[in-house]
Amino acid sequence: MGESKFPERQLPKKNMTLSNIKKNYQLYIIILLPLIWLVVFRYYPMYGAQIAFKKYSSSKGIWGSTWVGLKNFNRFFSSYQFSRVLTNTLVISFYQLLAGFPIPIILALSLNSTLKNRYKKLVQFTTYMPHFISTVVLVGLVLQFLSPRVGVMNMIFGVLGWEKMDFMAKPELFKSIYVWTGVWQNAGWGTIIYMATLAGIDPQLHEAAIIDGASRFQRIRFIDIPGIIPTAVILLIINTGRVMNIGFEKVFLMQNDLNISSSEIISTYVYKVGLASSMADFSYATAIGLFRAMINLLLIILVNQIAKKLSKTSLW
Amino acid sequence: MNSTARLSKADRKFHIINNSFLAIAFALVSLPIVYIISSSFSSPDAVISGKVWLWPVDFSLEGYKAVFENSQILTGYANTIFYTVTGTIINIFMTIFAAYPLSRKDFNGRNLFMFLFTFTMIFNGGIIPNYLLMRDLGILNTRWVMIIPGAIGVYNVIITRTYYQTQISTEILDAARIDGCSDFRFMFHIVIPLSKAITAVIALFYAVQHWNAFFQAFIYLSKQELFPLQIILRDILVLNSIDASLIDDPELMAAKQGLADLLKYSLIIVASLPIWCVYPFVQKFFVKGVMIGAIKG
Numbered sequence: 001m002g003e004s005k006f007p008e009r010q011l012p013k014k015n016m017t018l019s020n021i022k023k024n025y026q027l028y029i030i031i032l033l034p035l036i037w038l039v040v041f042r043y044y045p046m047y048g049a050q051i052a053f054k055k056y057s058s059s060k061g062i063w064g065s066t067w068v069g070l071k072n073f074n075r076f077f078s079s080y081q082f083s084r085v086l087t088n089t090l091v092i093s094f095y096q097l098l099a100g101f102p103i104p105i106i107l108a109l110s111l112n113s114t115l116k117n118r119y120k121k122l123v124q125f126t127t128y129m130p131h132f133i134s135t136v137v138l139v140g141l142v143l144q145f146l147s148p149r150v151g152v153m154n155m156i157f158g159v160l161g162w163e164k165m166d167f168m169a170k171p172e173l174f175k176s177i178y179v180w181t182g183v184w185q186n187a188g189w190g191t192i193i194y195m196a197t198l199a200g201i202d203p204q205l206h207e208a209a210i211i212d213g214a215s216r217f218q219r220i221r222f223i224d225i226p227g228i229i230p231t232a233v234i235l236l237i238i239n240t241g242r243v244m245n246i247g248f249e250k251v252f253l254m255q256n257d258l259n260i261s262s263s264e265i266i267s268t269y270v271y272k273v274g275l276a277s278s279m280a281d282f283s284y285a286t287a288i289g290l291f292r293a294m295i296n297l298l299l300i301i302l303v304n305q306i307a308k309k310l311s312k313t314s315l316w
Numbered sequence: 317m318n319s320t321a322r323l324s325k326a327d328r329k330f331h332i333i334n335n336s337f338l339a340i341a342f343a344l345v346s347l348p349i350v351y352i353i354s355s356s357f358s359s360p361d362a363v364i365s366g367k368v369w370l371w372p373v374d375f376s377l378e379g380y381k382a383v384f385e386n387s388q389i390l391t392g393y394a395n396t397i398f399y400t401v402t403g404t405i406i407n408i409f410m411t412i413f414a415a416y417p418l419s420r421k422d423f424n425g426r427n428l429f430m431f432l433f434t435f436t437m438i439f440n441g442g443i444i445p446n447y448l449l450m451r452d453l454g455i456l457n458t459r460w461v462m463i464i465p466g467a468i469g470v471y472n473v474i475i476t477r478t479y480y481q482t483q484i485s486t487e488i489l490d491a492a493r494i495d496g497c498s499d500f501r502f503m504f505h506i507v508i509p510l511s512k513a514i515t516a517v518i519a520l521f522y523a524v525q526h527w528n529a530f531f532q533a534f535i536y537l538s539k540q541e542l543f544p545l546q547i548i549l550r551d552i553l554v555l556n557s558i559d560a561s562l563i564d565d566p567e568l569m570a571a572k573q574g575l576a577d578l579l580k581y582s583l584i585i586v587a588s589l590p591i592w593c594v595y596p597f598v599q600k601f602f603v604k605g606v607m608i609g610a611i612k613g
């Protein structure tokens with residue numbers, strides 16, 4: 001309609017872009033350094049990941065090494081470690097999701113319902129705190145608490161007359177220790193997003209419910225919970241997309257020779273094959289890492305599609 | 317809502333249960349921390365014989381003395397302070413330089429650049445290609461490797477960009493433009509001063525990250541004198557607990573072992589103290605960071 005009267009509309013699109021770039025050239029200068037950083041430290045390693053399909057030799061470099069196709073991948077798939085590390089990775093992830101997902105929700109609902117404001121602040125303040133403890137300190141703490149010699153856990157066992165136990169030496173306990181210490185560290189922090197959602201619920205809903213004689217518990221069931229379901233669904237979906245993504249640090253620090261059958265996951269295995277071994281095999285380790293990264297990528301894309309369909313909210 | 321007298325019987329019961337639940341959560345989180353603090357101020361004997369529960373027994377500062385006499389710990393501490401301060405300053409500038417142009421709707425290529433940044437959140441080359449890159453750049457075993465590879469956290473770029481988009485109105489930009497203000501000047505003299513809150517948020521996120529960083533140091537550093545605190549902590553807290561069973565000279569080792577255990581508690585406190593000291597004052601900034609992250613930009 002009237003828009004076509006504007007002179008810009010008649011210019012070819014290319015010129016418009018060019019004049020825009022000229023006008024904003026300083027923005028390109030500002031972002032130049034971050035872009036260089038991005039290419040060097042994030043995209044160049046992706047280029048380097050091609051050694052997964054090669055037989056890497058330092059003298060020939062990434063590009064010069066000879067192609068071997070899927071040999072490294074096949075070696076991983078047929079190794080006895082494959083099912084072990086994959087199972088451990090997935091079991092720990094889903095266990096973490098199952099335990100770690102509902103607890104912040106319950107805690108947030110509870111915090112939101114208490115009438116004592118200062119009490120609420122105190123609990124929030126305290127439960128957020130472990131989030132800032134470093135992984136090394138957390139694992140050190142866990143080892144100290146569970147130590148068969150001086151651990152407070154075994155002292156409690158002693159008082160109760162139970163037999164002392166070396167918790168960290170038991171493969172069957174590893175996953176529970178990993179998951180529940182994680183819950184201890186992050187449950188409080190995880191409430192923030194739900195508290196924000198709960199604060200955004202229209203107070204008129206609560207007022208109307210009170211007039212209708214609803215109890216606090218009924219208001220949680222019929223107002224608070226429906227109010228946070230959209231947020232919860234999105235978070236659940238995002239977390240499901242990350243199942244292959246358990247961090248290296250904590251598992252690695254908690255590992256020892258006795259619990260390794262239950263604690264070896266893909267990322268710790270990559271480290272051992274690629275950097276810690278005396279016969280480090282860069283190509284093989286890269287292939288395992290790439291396998292994990294690809295599955296991750298596919299999962300996230302898939303999960304995002306589901307999120308789009310279900311709630312019209314998505315990551316992109 | 318302030319008088320409990322107005323509550324119905326069912327609600328009173330609810331609040332008793334609810335407040336007890338919160339009390340349990342509070343205890344579960346705080347008791348381990350209280351236990352560590354109490355242990356760290358007790359005597360070595362009290363710690364290994366299990367006399368300490370919630371209050372220091374035989375008050376002593378021996379554990380802290382041992383921590384501050386350990387030169388490894390002090391070097392690690394100094395290194396960590398260096399990595400945290402330098403690293404965070406570089407982080408802030410790089411993040412703002414990335415976030416500001418990306419926040420401008422009239423910035424051509426914005427979507428492409430944004431995609432390039434966010435894609436790295438869901439896909440990366442893996443530890444071996446990264447290791448090879450550091451090796452080829454010649455920064456393995458230098459202080460740079462603790463600062464440059466992590467110069468930008470994409471999540472922080474996103475929250476900063478979201479903040480700029482929602483807080484810096486286009487009217488200010490238009491007005492500044494008419495007055496002949498360049499983009500450089502606008503960013504440095506208007507955007508940055510107007511968004512101190514987000515700068516504080518990302519500075520805190522980055523600083524905590526640097527303080528707690530273990531992985532990079534573990535993979536890329538092998539020179540003792542460059543080790544940050546977390547590596548030293550691992551040697552003492554994690555590795556020692558496996559070695560302890562190997563010690564088989566009980567008489568001589570008993571005293572040393574007691575001190576070693578005490579030192580762990582004191583070390584945990586000393587290592588986390590800087591964060592716990594600032595935490596009460598900056599808690600609201602951290603929370604703010606999470607909330608901005610939840611807004612889809």
